[in-house]
Each structure stands twice: as structure tokens, then as C-alpha cells.
Amino acid sequence: MKKIINIVLILATAMSFSSCQDWLDMESESKFDNETVFENVDRAEMAVIGCYTSIFNRELYYQLGMGTDECISTEGDTNSKNQVANYVFNTSNIPTSTYTAMYAGIEYANICIKKLSAMEGSSEAEKKKINMLLGECYAIRGMNYLNIVRFFGDVPYSTIPVEDAGTFFSSRVSRDIIMDGSVEDLQKAVELLPWQGEGMVTSVERFTKNSAYGILARIALYAAGYSLRWDLNTYDPGSVKMAQREDATRIKELYGIARDACKAVVDRGENDLIDYETVFRDLVNGRYNKESMLEFGQYGTDVNGSAIGYTNGMFCHTSSMFQKAGPAMTALPTYWYDFEEGDVRRDVTLCNYGIAADNTRQMSAYSSMSIGKFRVTWKKEEGTAINKRDINWTFLRYSDVLLMYAEAENEFNNGVTATAKWAYEKVRLRGFKNDASKIGTTPTSYQAFRNAIIHERKLELGFEGMRRTDLVRWGIHFEALTQAKQNVIDMANHTGKYANIDRFRAYKKEKATSFEDPVVVVSYIGYKSEPTADEKAKLKSDGYTLLDMYSNVSLHYTQKLEANATWVQGIFRGLEKNKVELLPLNSETIDTNIGLKGQQHPLY
DSSP: OHHHHHHHHHHHHHHHHHHHOTTOOOOOTTOOSHHHHTTSHHHHHHHHHHHGGGSOOGGGTTTTTOSSSSEEEOSOTTSHHHHHHTTOOOTTTSOOHHHHHHHHHHHHHHHHHHHHHTOOOSSHHHHHHHHHHHHHHHHHHHHHHHHHHHHHOSBOOOSSOHHHHTOSOOOOBOHHHHHHHHHHHHHHHHHHSOOGGGSSOOOTTSOOHHHHHHHHHHHHHHHHSOEEEOOTTTOOGGGOEEEOOSOHHHHHHHHHHHHHHHHHHHHHOOOOOOOHHHHHHHHHTTOOOSSEEEEEOOBTTTBOOSOTTTTTSOOBOTTSTTOOBOOSEEEOGGGGGGSOTTOTHHHHHEEOEEEOTTSEEEEOOGGGOEEOTTOGGGSSSOOSBTTBOOOOEEEEEHHHHHHHHHHHHHHHHTSOOHHHHHHHHHHHHHHTTTOGGGSOOOOOSHHHHHHHHHHHHHHHSTTSSOHHHHHHHTTOHHHHHHHHHHHHHHHHTTOGGGTTSOSEEEEOOEEOOSSSOOOSSOOOEEESSOOOHHHHHHHHHTTOEEEETTSSOSSSSOOOOOTTOHHHHTTTTTOOTTTTTSOOOOHHHHHTOGGGTTOSOTTO
């Protein structure tokens, strides 16, 4: 694996130099450019694998994954990551690594598509392999464009290598054109790629027909949804508004495409839901299962820079047996109470404890509950380094396909169908260990079901990187975040639906003794008000520690939950409707592409 990654990096670099720096045309005995790369199928495959190194960037779950009704930054107010997470945008603090990485992947894919299209293959097996590789490149290109458009909107768009375009500079193109092109890319991909069950691809770190269908559905839903738009001819600030595309017929077509793509995966029957906790224990240990459909590989020292489980994990003290894990992200304190009692997803998604220096599990107060899906304590070993834990990033799970299926059915038919109900309830049932008596009544009207899907995606897919832009595509970003902040204030004031939540919790401090720690949640006794002196004495004699859940007594992010606290008042402090749903371009991005001169987000 490590050797393959090194070769891939060399090939990717060779392709980049060949396409972008044609002044480097000196002949050499060891010439290794994109002509020699595509002389045979095996080497071409290595080039395609090289494209995968640019399909993900840490910003996607970090700066761009926070600022939701589930996740906020723990960093200081003047830190650019905190600012981006709280919508305090300016043209110098906008992250650029995702933008750059996605375009690098697109350029690699464009080169591979051109070269693979010219390859014929000497046998039926080779022709099938070439088709598979071509399908992967179309899928990569389409997904990368989605991950630029959902944050920046109208951006430069090209489907040919830079050397063929004859220029390094390009201007903004309507996101509707880009998204329609990305839909077409994924439609080509599903025709060319094999099903996972055919055995041609043994890793979920590469596209199959299964995952391409899922990403096709995602792109189609985004293409049909809301986004921040403005007049691309005038860039008039007065033209900025949240809207769907104008073509209502095309919107319905896109919902149909999403529905049919999800149906194809479901009907094939190769993917399924597994135990929710097992999904993430498998993930942190590099094990594949039927639910995980597409992952970004992280292993070793070369391709392992995403810090998954470190930046977005639970807290572990440097001196603990697990070594340091220092999350820069934390859950909104209200998120815990979004889950219904008995929903097993809560204690997996949210970690209610940290690991102290002596390996003791110490319960966290409300303000410092951390992300639980990527726990280093669940790993079988430390990993390559404390910030390189060898934990993959999951792009797509089968539960996401089911929820997209339910959503697309409801949107296409303007109402709940039996299929939509089935897909939604299948995900709900897993959350309650298949106890149908606990999942409640599924809404039957269009709007109520839509609201249920929005909420269910929050419970099922928390901290998996899509929530921020999902709120935008549903057209509820401002309203959802305004309510989320008010909920934190209500919780701090112990009012409204938070009037009767636990004020104190008593728990026993116990030590973790090994990796693959079996603990999911530190159990506790909840108290709605402060225990009496006698109750405290009894708890102490029984070995319990009493924690004020509104206090700052935690291992990390030691903040009291008070309505007037600076951190509470600072949540989403830059939020403005019809402005921050898209990021402005960093001034450096415009400076390096003269085609973007005069094309900044009109409100910046």
C-alpha cells in the first residue's frame, strides 16, 4: 500500500508537469510523462489511482464542516478557522486548500479521461478495465466539482486538460451548467463502472457502480436545490438571493435522477445497514463492511494528513496510553437532546467523556461534549502518529442513500410514497435496534415528511461533513442556525424544552485499560436540581463523582454554559441571510487567475 502511494504521487506529479509546464520538454532516458504513463493498462491504473489523492481535504470536515446545528469551533475568536465556522468571512481568511485540491483532482481526471479514451486494449479484459478506469475519472471529476460548487457557487469549469485549453485562466460559469455537467459525468460513470460484487474493485477507497450511483443522487439533489445566486453579467449586489434554478421541469428531472440512482443501489442488494456502532469501529480500524460505500484512504506517512480522529475526535491527554487527541471542534450542547431516548446513535455520535492523563474516563459537561464517531480509543493501535491515526474519511454510507431515496421520492411526487416511507423507516429502525414501537409515526404530508428527513439526516449523519451545505440546498440555512443558537441560549437558561433536563450528573470514574476500549458512553445518574447534602454524601460513599453539567469542569473546552458567555454569544456571529450561504473567493485565488478579476461575491 505504502509503495503504491509513492508511485501514485510520482505519476500524478508527472501528469501535472506534462499538462501545465510544457516548457519542461527536455528528452531523457528516464522520461516519465503522461504519454509513457498511458502506454499500458497497469500504468494507466496507477495514474487513475493518483487522481484519488485530490478528492478530499481536511477543510471539508474542519472549517467547512463546522458552523452547523451540530458542530462549532473550540478555537479563539481571532482564529481564522473559528471565524469561518461562525460566518465571519473576509477575502483573506477564506480557506483555499479545498479549492486548490479539487481543481488538481479535476485536472488529473481530465488528463486521464483524454488519454484513456484513446486506449483500445488488447483483450476484452483490458477493454473492461479501461472502461472501469474511465468511469472512475468521470466520477472523480463530478464529485470534485460538487465539492467546489457547494461552497463557492459559480466557479471556473473545464472538462479538458489545461494544455488543450491553451490558457491557465478562466472565469466563473453558472453552477447550473457545472452541476448538469457533473450529473452527466456520474451518469457516464455508472455505465462504465462495475458493481462492487463483480470483484474488479476490492476496496471502498475506489469508485464502483454502487458508490457512483450514490454520488449521482447527491449531485442531483444539490443541482435541484437552493443556492445563493446573483447576476453573472452585472455582479449587482442587489441581485443576490437564495433560489433554485428557474427551470421547474429540470428540477423535477433531477429529483427523478436522484430517486432512480438510489433505487438502483437498493435493488442491487449488495449494500445494507449494519450495527451503528460497528460502522465506526470498523472505520477507525480500516475494516470494510456492507454499509460503507466510498472512503478516502489514510495510511502511513505520505497520504495521511487529514488528522481524522485528532482534530475531529474525542479528547485524550498527551500522557494517556492513547497519546494526544486534541479536538478543535465540538458538538453544540443541544445536540444531545435532539436524539430521542433509546436512539443508539446518540452515544456513538457524541462522546460524553474524555481520557485523562491517568487513563480515567472523565465525564464532560454540556459545553464540551465531543465528536464520538472517530474515537482513537476504539482503534486497535495508536496509528502512524498522534495526528495521523490512519482513519479513513467516509464519503458515502448506505444509510445516506436510503435517506436520499426517501427525500427524492417525496420531492418528485410532491408527497410521501410507500417507498419513501420504507426507506426513511429503515434508517429509523436501525437507530432503535429494530424496535418499531419506538420510531414514532411517520409523517404523511409533503412538508412534514421533508422536515422529518431534514431532522433524520442530522441524527444519522452527524459530523460527516454535509450538514452545512445541506441546510443551504434545503433553503433553511439562516433559519436553522438562528434557531440553533436560540436553543443553546434556552438550554443555558434552563427554559423551554430544556427546562427539565439534567442539571447534575453523577458517574463513576473508571480507567480505560487498552485500545479497542469497549466503552461507548459513561453511564450516569441524572439530577434535575442539585442533590441535597445527604444525597451528595451517599453518592461519594458509593464511589460517584458529581458533575455540574453547566460548569466548566471538563478536560477540554472548559466553558460554562451561560447565556451571556462570550462563546455562546459568538456562535454564528457573522450569520447574514442571503450573504453567507456561499463563501467569497480568497483574494489570492483571484490574484492568481486573472479570469476572475471583477467576479468576487458581490457582497464582499
